[in-house]
Amino acid sequence: MLGEDERKRRVNGVLSAASRLADPGDPLGREARARLPAVTGLSPQGVQLGLVRHVETAVSDGEMKLLLSRAGTAPHVHVVLSANVFVGAVRALAIAVAAAPRVSVRSSRREAVMADLLVRALAEGEGPSAGVDVVGAVDPKPGDAVHVYGRRESIDAVARAAPAGVRVRGHGPGFGIAILDSDGGAAERLSWDVVPFDQRGCLSPRIVIFCGPSGPAKAFCMRLAAELGAREADVPRGRLDEEEIASATLYRETMRAAGYHIDGDSFAIGFDPSPRQLLLPPTGRHVHVACAGSPGDVTALLEPFRSGITAIGALGRGPAVQAAIALAPRARSPALGQMQRPPLDGPIDLRDVE
Amino acid sequence: MNADDTSRRALLHERARSFIERAAVGMPTNESFDALGLEIARYQSEHVAPYRRLLAARRCDIGSAGALGDLPAMPADAFRVVRVAAHSERHDVAVFVTSGTTAAKRGMHALSTTETYERAALAWGGWALAPDAPSEAVAIVLAERSGRDSSLEFMLRLFAGRFAEEAHFAIRQAEIDMEALRGACAAALRKGGPAIVMGTSLAFVHLLDRLAGRRLELPRGSRIMHTGGFKGRSRSVAPAELVAALAQACGVDERAVVGEYGMTELCSQAYEGTLRAMMGMPTPADRHGVFVPPPWMRVVAVDGETLAPVREGEAGLLRIEDLANVDSAVAVQTADVGRIVGGCVALTGRAPGAPPRGCSLAMDDLLSESGE
Numbered sequence: 023m024l025g026e027d028e029r030k031r032r033v034n035g036v037l038s039a040a041s042r043l044a045d046p047g048d049p050l051g052r053e054a055r056a057r058l059p060a061v062t063g064l065s066p067q068g069v070q071l072g073l074v075r076h077v078e079t080a081v082s083d084g085e086m087k088l089l090l091s092r093a094g095t096a097p098h099v100h101v102v103l104s105a106n107v108f109v110g111a112v113r114a115l116a117i118a119v120a121a122a123p124r125v126s127v128r129s130s131r132r133e134a135v136m137a138d139l140l141v142r143a144l145a146e147g148e149g150p151s152a153g154v155d156v157v158g159a160v161d162p163k164p165g166d167a168v169h170v171y172g173r174r175e176s177i178d179a180v181a182r183a184a185p186a187g188v189r190v191r192g193h194g195p196g197f198g199i200a201i202l203d204s205d206g207g208a209a210e211r212l213s214w215d216v217v218p219f220d221q222r223g224c225l226s227p228r229i230v231i232f233c234g235p236s237g238p239a240k241a242f243c244m245r246l247a248a249e250l251g252a253r254e255a256d257v258p259r260g261r262l263d264e265e266e267i268a269s270a271t272l273y274r275e276t277m278r279a280a281g282y283h284i285d286g287d288s289f290a291i292g293f294d295p296s297p298r299q300l301l302l303p304p305t306g307r308h309v310h311v312a313c314a315g316s317p318g319d320v321t322a323l324l325e326p327f328r329s330g331i332t333a334i335g336a337l338g339r340g341p342a343v344q345a346a347i348a349l350a351p352r353a354r355s356p357a358l359g360q361m362q363r364p365p366l367d368g369p370i371d372l373r374d375v376e
Numbered sequence: 377m378n379a380d381d382t383s384r385r386a387l388l389h390e391r392a393r394s395f396i397e398r399a400a401v402g403m404p405t406n407e408s409f410d411a412l413g414l415e416i417a418r419y420q421s422e423h424v425a426p427y428r429r430l431l432a433a434r435r436c437d438i439g440s441a442g443a444l445g446d447l448p449a450m451p452a453d454a455f456r457v458v459r460v461a462a463h464s465e466r467h468d469v470a471v472f473v474t475s476g477t478t479a480a481k482r483g484m485h486a487l488s489t490t491e492t493y494e495r496a497a498l499a500w501g502g503w504a505l506a507p508d509a510p511s512e513a514v515a516i517v518l519a520e521r522s523g524r525d526s527s528l529e530f531m532l533r534l535f536a537g538r539f540a541e542e543a544h545f546a547i548r549q550a551e552i553d554m555e556a557l558r559g560a561c562a563a564a565l566r567k568g569g570p571a572i573v574m575g576t577s578l579a580f581v582h583l584l585d586r587l588a589g590r591r592l593e594l595p596r597g598s599r600i601m602h603t604g605g606f607k608g609r610s611r612s613v614a615p616a617e618l619v620a621a622l623a624q625a626c627g628v629d630e631r632a633v634v635g636e637y638g639m640t641e642l643c644s645q646a647y648e649g650t651l652r653a654m655m656g657m658p659t660p661a662d663r664h665g666v667f668v669p670p671p672w673m674r675v676v677a678v679d680g681e682t683l684a685p686v687r688e689g690e691a692g693l694l695r696i697e698d699l700a701n702v703d704s705a706v707a708v709q710t711a712d713v714g715r716i717v718g719g720c721v722a723l724t725g726r727a728p729g730a731p732p733r734g735c736s737l738a739m740d741d742l743l744s745e746s747g748e
Contacts, residue, residue, distance in 0.1 A: 268680030268693055272711055275683075276451040278433035279426035280458045298457055 024123055029090055032119040033081065037366075039143035040112040041079040043136075046070075050143050054135070061133045062108050064220060064260040069108075071257050076218055077109045078116070078366045085367040092368030093120035096167035096189065100160035102180055103137060104172030105130035107223040111137045113370060114171060115154070121167065124153040128160050130172070162188040169193070193371045196332035197302065198227040198361050201320065201343045203234055205242050208337055211359030212309075213249035215335060216289070217257050218362045222305045224371055225333040225354065225361050229300055230311045231320055233342040236295035239313045243284060243293045250289040250307060259288035262306045269304035276301065277310075297323060302330075317345035324349050332371050335361040381423065385463065385488065388416055388702045392672070393495045395699055399671035400499035409674065412699055413444035416706040423462035426454055427705060445676065445685070449695045450705035452641050455483035460641075460704045463488040472527035474640045485527065485640050488703050493643040496700040497531050498538055500670040504634055504647030505572060505601055506539045507657050514564035514595075515540035516557065518575025518583060520547050527640045528603065532574050535601075539572055547579065552586050561592050570597035573626065576604040581613050584621050592626050599651055600626060603636035619664055629654055630664070637667040637723065641708050643700035644673040646721060661720040668720050672699040675721045677714060691715050691724050 024032070045051040051073070058069040081089065099122040101114050111127075115137070118125040129137040134156075141156050160180070162168050164187025170177045177192030184190050198215070202208050215227050230246075232239035262270065270290065277283040277292030280301075284291040289307035294300075297312040300323050314320045320342045324331065331350040335358045336343040347355055352373045354364055364370055391412055398405045420427050421438050427450055431438060434448045441447050454460055455474070467488045474483040487493060506513070515536035519529045536543035544560030546553050564571040571594045575583075580602050600622050613621075615635065623630040631654035638645035646667035649659030661668050669675050676685050677692030686692040694712045701708070714723045 264680060268711070268713075271680055271683060272451050272453060272693070272709065275430065275448065275709060276453040276457065279430040279450060279454040279460075283433065294457065298459075301453065301457055 023095060024120075026090065029093075029120045030086060033086065033089065033116045035144060035147060036112065036116040036119055036140070037079050037081060038147055039140050040077050042143045042147075043139055044073050044077045044079055046073075050139050054139055057135045057139075058108055058133075059260070061135050062105070062219075062260070063263070065258040067257045068218075068220060068260050071218055072107075072109050076362055078112050081116075081366045085365045088365075088367035089117065090120055093117045094167060094189075094191070096122045096165065098122055098124040098126070098163070098166040100157075100162050100166060100168045101125060101127045102160060102168065102170040102172070102176070103127065103129050103133075104176070105132040107219045108133055108136040109219075110171060110223075110370065111140055113366060114169060115140055116366065117369060118169060119154065126155055126157045126160060128157050164188060167191060193224075193369050194373075196224040196330050196371055196373065197229070198225045198333035198335060199324070199327075199331055199346065200227045200230045200335040200358060200361075201340075201346050202230060202232050202242065202337065203340055203342060204238070204337075205245060206337055208358055209242060209245035209249045211337075211357075212246060212335070213253050214359050215361035216250065216307055216309060217253045220259050220262075220305065221307050223362060225364065226305070227333070227335055227361055228303050228305070228308065228310060229327075230309055231300075231314050231323060231342070231346075232311055233314050233316070233320065233340075236313050239295065239311060240282070240293060243282070243291050243311050246309065246311070247284045247286060247289070247291055250291075250309075251286050254286065254288050259307055266304055266306045270306055270308060273301070273303050273308060273310075299323065300327060302327065314342065317341045320345045321349055329373075332373060333361050333364075384419060385702065388419055389489060389492050392416070392492050392699050392702050396492075396495050396499055396670075396672050400503065405671075409672070409697075409699065410443045410445075413697055413706055414438075414441060414447075416699065416702055417441070417444060417447050419702075420462050420704070420706060424460055424705065426450065426458045426460055444674075444697050444707060447707060448683070449697075449707035449709035451709045452483070452639065452711065455485060455641050455704075459484065459486065461486040461488075462703055470530070471525065472530065472640050473525045483640060485704055487643075490530070492700050492702060493527075493530075494534055496644040496670065496672065496698075497534060500645060500647065501531070501535050502539065503670070504636075504649065504651060504668070505535070505599060507652050508597075508655055510539075510570050510597060511541075512567045512569025513540040514560065514567050514569060514571050515543040516560040516564065516571050516573045517543060517545045518547055518552070518573070518579035519545060520550075528576065528638075531638075531645070535572070535574060541567070541569070547575075552579070552583050554586055557583075557592070561594055564595050564598070565593065568595060570595055570599060572599055572601065574601040577602045577613070577615075577618060578604060580618065580622055584625055587625050591624075594626050594628065598626065598628050599632040599634065600628065601634050601636055601647075603638065603645075615665060631662075633664075635664065635667065637721065639708075639710065641701075641704070642673075642696060642698045644670055644698045646670070646673065646675070660718055666717070666720050666722045669696075673697065675714075675716060675719075677716045678709075683709070689715055689717055694721065 042048045042050045043054045099118040127137045167189045170180045171193045181190045281294040292310045294312045303310040331353045333354040468486045470487045472485045546557040619633045631650040635648045646669040649668045652659040653662030674697040676695045694710045697707045
C-alpha cells in the first residue's frame with residue numbers, strides 16, 4: 023500500500039512528465055507534435071491544441087484529494103487505453119499511479135504514442151518511473167485492478183477475460199450536451215468545446231437543447247456556425263474515417279428532411295425546431311440543436327440518452343439545466359467553454375465512480 | 377388531403393400492386409420500374425413535407441428526373457424524428473415501429489393500407505420460403521401471437537396464415553415457450569407437411585440456448601426463416617454459425633435455413649435464395665449472405681460521401697427503392713453496408729475497415745446499452 027504522500031508524489035510525477043509533452047520546446051514535446059497527427063487523425067493544430075490546452079499539468083489540493091479518494095488501491099493496476107482522445111493517457115496514468123505501486127499500460131493499437139512518451143518522460147524524470155511500463159497485453163492476477171477506457175465491447179471483453187478476484191473498472195463511451203436559454207456568448211464558448219479532438223471525446227458536446235422559441239434558436243445556430251467557421255481557420259479538422267464520413271452524410275440528409283442543416287467546410291449543425299426526439303449526430307464537429315419549450319421537454323427529450331450523458335455544459339443553473347442534471351446526476355456540469363477541461367479529480371467520466 | 381389526392385393515392389397503390397403481381401410471376405409489367413417509381417416520388421414530393429424539404433435542400437427538380445435513381449432517398453433515420461407519410465394520421469391503418477425498449481427512440485412507418493405491403497410480402501416470401509407450395513404445412517412462429525406495432529410480427533402472422541394450414545406461436549412474455557414449441561413440433565409431425573419455422577435471429581439464438589444441444593424433431597421438408605441480424609443487440613452470433621447451428625438443431629439442410637433482409641421503413645423484403653437452389657428452382661443467388669430483392673425493389677450501393685452509386689461489387693451504403701412504399705418514401709437511404717452483384721445484395725455490415733471511435737458514443741452504442 024502506498025502512503026498518501028507517496029501517492030501525491032507519484033501523481034505529480036505524471037503531471038511533470040505531461041508538462042514536458044505540453045512544452046513545444048521540449049524534445050519529447052516536439053516528438054509528440056511530430057508523431058501524434060498521424061496516429062490520431064487530428065490536424066497538427068488539433069494536436070497542438072490538445073497538448074497546450076487540454077493536457078493536465080497541475081492539480082489543486084482539493085482535486086488531488088478527490089483523485090486519491092476515487093483512485094482506489096491495488097498492488098498492480100493494468101490500464102487499457104482507448105484511441106482518439108490522446109491526452110486521456112495522462113489522467114489514466116495519474117489515477118493508476120495513485121492506486122498502485124505497479125502500473126502496466128496497454129495502449130490502443132491505433133494510438134500508442136502518448137503512453138510511450140509519458141513513460142519515457144517518467145523514466146527521465148523524478149517521478150514514479152519504477153513500476154510503470156508499457157505492455158502489449160494485460161495479464162492481471164487476482165487482487166489486481168484493470169482500468170479500461172473505451173467502447174463498451176472493449177470493457178466487456180476485458181471483464182470477461184479477467185480472472186476471478188480482479189477488479190475491472192470500466193470507463194465507457196459517452197457524450198456531452200449543452201443546455202441554453204439564450205446565446206449570451208454561448209456560441210463562441212461552445213465552439214471551444216466542440217473543436218478539441220474533433221469532438222471524439224466522451225465529454226464532447228454533440229447535442230444542444232435551446233430552451234426557447236425557434237427564432238432565437240435558429241439565430242444561435244447561425245452564430246455557432248460562424249464561430250465553428252472561425253475555429254476552423256486556426257484549428258483545421260483532421261481526417262475523418264470512412265464510417266464517420268458516411269455517418270456525417272446520413273446525418274446531413276436526415277436533417278435536411280427533418281429540419282435545417284448548416285454545412286461548413288469542416289463542421290455541420292442540424293437544427294430541429296420541433297423535435298419529436300433527439301438525434302445523436304456523428305463525431306467530427308457535428309452539433310445537433312433542438313428546441314425545448316420547458317424543463318419538462320428537456321427531460322423528455324434527454325430521457326432515452328440519459329445513460330450516455332457524461333457532461334452537461336451551460337452558462338447558468340436555470341430550471342432547464344437543473345432538469346438535465348436531475349436526469350443525469352453523475353454527469354459533470356461544467357461551464358460552457360470548459361467542457362473539455364475537467365478538473366483532475368478522478369476519471370473524466372464520473373458515471374461509474376462510486 | 378382532398379378527394380382527388382385520396383383517389384390518386386389509391387390509384388398508385390393499385391398500380392404498385394399490379395406491378396408486384398405481374399412481376400412476381402415473371403409477367404411483363406404494365407409500366408417500367410422507373411416510370412412507376414417516379415410517379416410515386418412525385419406524389420410523395422407533394423404530400424410528404426420532409427421529402428419536399430430534402431428535395432429543396434438538394435436543389436433537385438423532380439420534374440427533370442429521368443429515373444428514380446436521380447432523386448434523393450429518404451434517410452431511414454428520418455423516420456425516427458419526423459412523420460414520413462403522404463397521408464394524415466387519421467388515415468393511418470397501421471403504424472409499424474422499429475424495435476426498441478423506449479418509445480422515444482422508435483422510428484415509425486405509417487401506412488394508409490396494408491394491402492400493398494401484404495401483396496409484396498406474400499409474393500416474395502412465397503418465392504423464397506414456399507416455392508414448392510407445400511400442403512399440410514405448419515407454421516411455428518418465434519413471436520408473440522399479439523403485438524400490433526411491429527412490421528416483422530405482422531409479416532410473420534401473415535405468412536403463418538397464408539403458407540401454413542395451422543400456426544403455433546412459441547414466444548410468451550418475451551421468452552421461448554418450450555412447451556408450446558414442442559407441441560408445435562408434434563403437431564407438425566402429425567400433420568405430415570413441412571414446418572415453416574420463423575423468427576428473429578436473436579429469438580433463434582435464445583432457442584439454441586434453451587435447446588442446449590438437444591434437437592427439435594421436425595417433419596421432412598421443414599424450413600427456417602430468420603431475420604433481423606444483431607445490430608444493437610447484447611448477443612450476437614456470426615451468420616454462418618447461426619445457420620449451421622439451426623440446421624443441426626432442427627435436422628434440416630443448411631440451405632433450408634433462409635435469411636430475410638428487411639426493415640420497418642420498407643414494405644418489401646429480400647431473401648436468400650438457398651431453399652430454392654436446394655429444390656432446383658431458379659434463383660439469381662444460391663448462397664447464404666446474398667439476398668435477392670424482388671423485381672419491385674431495387675438496391676443500389678452508394679458512396680458514403682457523395683451518395684452516388686459505386687461500381688458493381690464495391691461496398692457502399694445501401695439505397696433501397698421499393699415500389700410498395702407508396703405511403704412514405706419510395707427510396708430509402710440506409711446505413712447498412714453491402715455489395716451489389718447481379719442485382720443481389722451481399723451485406724457486409726459497417727463501413728469496411730472502420731476503426732473504433734474511442735470514447736465517443738454512437739447511436740448504435742446507445743441502442744446496445746439499452747439492451748434493445
